[in-house]
Amino acid sequence: MLRQLELVERVKSYDPDVDEDALNRAYVFVTNAHGHQRRASGDPYYSHPIEVAGILTELKLDEATILTALLHDIVEDTDTPVSKIEELFGGHVARLVDGVTKLSQLELKSERSKQAENFRKLFMAMSQDIRVLLVKLADRLHNMRTLRFISSEEKRRRIAKETMEIYVPLAERIGLHRFKEELEDLSFKELNPDARDSILTRLGFLKEKGEDLTQRIIDRLNRDMAEAGLEAWVSGRIKTPFSIWGKMQKRNVAFEQLSDIMAFRIVVKSVPDAYQALGILHSRYPVVPGRFKDYISTPKPNGYKSLHTGLIGPEQHRIEVQIRTREMHEFAELGVAAHWSYKEGVPNTDGRQYRWVRELLDILDHASDPEEFLEHTKLEMFQDQVFCFTPRGEIIALPRGACPVDFAYAVHSDLGDTCVGAKVNGRVVPLRYQLQNGDQVEVMNSRAQTPSPDWEKFCVTGKARARIRRFIRQKKKSEYMELGREVLHRKFKEEGLEATEKGLAGVLGKFRLDGVDDLYAEVGSGNLTGREVMLAVFPGLKEEIRKQKTEPLEKLKPKPQAKHHRANGIPIDGLIPGMAVHYAQCCHPLRGDRIVGIVNTGKGVTVHTIDCETLEAFQDMPERWIDLSWSDDPEGASDMQMGRLHLVVANEPGGLGNLSTVIGKHGGNISNLKFTNRKPDFFEMLVDVEVRDAKHLVDIIAALRATPAVSTVERQRG
Structure with a gap:
């Protein structure tokens, strides 16, 4: 555990003007507040917030963030209110602490609901100040480092799974690569220890066998840059066990078949130098097809920039090389934390890397409950991405498997709600089309359009699904209300009574409802019958109405x-x-x-x-x-409906063609066809046909009966 003086000196090493008194007071305050509380490891509880603060000093974060790290468990685990923190350390720190604090006093139905509610509050807080997330990630990192002390295996696995599903993608989204890799490895250690140990054993064997192979490749790459007259700094490392395991799973290959387990980094002075270094490598070594990625011209959503390429490098080893400038390297190491170092004061960013936070807030606005928010949040974060372009050239990052509807919602919620079609690379495609990297997407919309319930079946982004579900909920309720109002008024009218707003309002308490509209909705949904409501309004009728x-x-x-x-x-x-x-x-x-x-x-x-x-x-x-x-x-008379026909058609050339021609000529559209019986002479089938109404279907049946290839045709009733 860091001692008080050591922590203060760490912060002073990069921020000489820090308020030492505030840090000292916070250190003493946290040790006194947590008192004799102990962690599962047996260490004093206050060792945890102090270590979290120590982790954040490695990122050279500002004074307010370090104070928040020291105080982040005070409200949850002691009887200290937020107002006390505000009194001692100011409102700014108090708001940050409140953002990190879990909702420990909230009584929820399940552990999953509690988790979902906590994340809901976390995302609301970090939308106001991203430093809330930095503290939360450091908090989770230290908890994962000490996870082995928890005796319950089930609890350890639950925490590790939560870390992998939520905190790892969050660390990646804000560019904290160092945190991401360590959180992945610690979770991997708990969730699949045998696989991790096996990979570590094989890596150890390769290290002994190859001895200084990594250093030899670094030396060779340095010589390549120097011979071309380019000033550069080269470093290299073996990839993490989890990264190697992920490649094995994705490619479905054994460890021995992997050849790109080494990653090297070349840091140069400027962007032109980066492209020059790329040219040097590509002119000297064979390039692995499909492994080049230019994140300088097309940065990742979190702001990450670099050139990635795969090579058959020195000594015929397959390697991965990342090329970047010093500024890019600093951001790659610190991510969004680079904007919050003590020198920056106010974050210097164009906001593009915060777009995903705004999208999560949009999901939060439209999710019906915390658990739905958690589900959509995982969808939004925990997937590989594809990069598509608007007609104006703006880059939109989407999860792999996304469709034009997802794209429309990513551009703007209103565009998604009114989407009627899409063109990809100038060609009209179905709305369920899966977008590919580099696609240019043009969305066609109409103010008369509303989200379709069918969209939820093929949309993959949390934002799109949340908006569609919200529309369905609202539309269902309004239709339930409309239907319930009709049912009630007709039921009352049958008995010679009138369903007044005052009379219905008088029985709301009996049904535990807040308003008359809610009562209508309950009747329309079938949870209440018109008879039940009528007898509640006129209880004297109970004996009279048989x-x-x-x-x-x-x-x-x-x-x-x-x-x-x-x-x-x-x-x-x-x-x-x-x-x-x-x-x-x-x-x-x-x-x-x-x-x-x-x-x-x-x-x-x-x-x-x-x-x-x-x-x-x-x-x-x-x-x-x-x-x-x-x-x-x-109003909907022009909408097509689906009628089903049962047909017996002659098994002869052109038979099915004649069938479809007749249906098409009479304004019908075949939406589905299923053969139920095949014989040498005849086909028996069910055909779903889109028609305007029953008369339209009768006309099509009459036309089919006049077709020689059709033996019999009837409307299917079962």
Whole structure:
């Protein structure tokens, strides 16, 4: 553990003007506050914050950050309030300490919920001051260094997994490469000790066998630079066990098959020198295809700049070389911490490396709960990246597997919400197209467009998924409210009553709801029935209204002269399928069909045709039936619906072609086709056709029956 004088001297070594009195007071304060508390290792608890402060002095961080490191566990683990820290060390330090402090007093349902809530608070705090994250990473690094003292193997593995999933990507995002590698290795040691030990053993064997191979390659590269008249500094090292293991897993090869386990770095004076050094290497050694990356012209999102290349280098060894200037090297080592050294005062940055923080805040705004935020945060951080360009040349970094919708949301949330199509490299592509490195993406949008629930199936960024889920939640609630309002008013009207806002507001307490809109939403989602609400508003009716025992099928079956449209049913046009209403997959109802709804608790209403056989299962549950209808002039009448046909088609050349031609000529569109039976003479199949309404499907059926290749065609009902 660092002694008081030693810590102060460390800070003074790079900041002679530091407030020594503040550091001394904080050191004494933390030792007194933690008193006789002990860590799992048996050391005094105050040794932990002191060591965290020591780690941050290695990054030459400012006085406020060092004070925060010393005090970061005070609020959580002692009875010291934040106000006391503000009184002794100022409001700035108090805010930083509060940002790092966990929500230890918050009672949550599960350990995962607690973890999620902690990260939610951490991201909110670090958006105000990135130094909160620097302290948090140093805190986690020291905890990982002492992880072996925790007796519970399950707890050690949970902490290591959390470190790998959250803290390692965070360290990478802010450019703290040193922290990232050590956190990876310490987590790897706990999660897969056998693999790590095996790699270390093999590395030890190679080191003995190769002796001074690394130094010989460094000397050769130095000579290469000197012979070309370029001043440069060359260093080299063996890659970390986790990095080597990751390459083995990614390439699915054994250790012996890896040849690029050595990494070398060439530091030069200027950017032109960096490209000159690259030219020297490429002219003298064979280049490994696909291993060159220019992060100077296209920096990483965290601001990292360097040239990377793979070579068959000196002595025919495959090596990786990084070329950068001194300023780039300093940033590569310290990352965002380089902007917060004592000399800088105010961070000197254009903000590009903080874009991901703003995106995480956007996710935070749209996530429904902390656990969803944690899920989307992992999606946002823990993936390889592809770099794409806007039509104006702006670089957008996305996770591998991202689609144009992810790109649209990365550019701007409104652009994502209204996205209708995309062009990649000038060519129109589907919205589910997976973007590749270097793609130029042009997003087409329309103000009439809204996010589609289907987008969530192929979007991969946390921001996009959070926005889509938020829209679905809001749209579902509004549709539940609309449907529930209709159900309640019609139920009251059936009994000659009126559902007034005042009457409904009077029973909110009984159902533990906050407003009348919430009551409508509960009825629309099926969590409450109209009858339950009516009897709550008019409790005196309970004895008068006898229990309904009507036969729903008999009541709702069409009369011989019945029209397709039922004016007394609740209209469902305008409601988005998949939200409050769902079209049954057993009968595929179409606009113009006689329809009825079955309420599913918590999921809204499933729409069936009145003659659907599935309805027999709900014969004894009249409370779940709702009479539905199509509107006379629905807004969504132009939307296509899916009807299913069962066909038997002759097995002859051109048979399927004739089938698709007839459907296309009559305005239909085949969305799916499945063969259910194959025989030498005939094919039996199910065909899903997009049509406007039931009449449109009837017209297509009539045209198919007139086609010689089609033996039989019927609308599929099951």
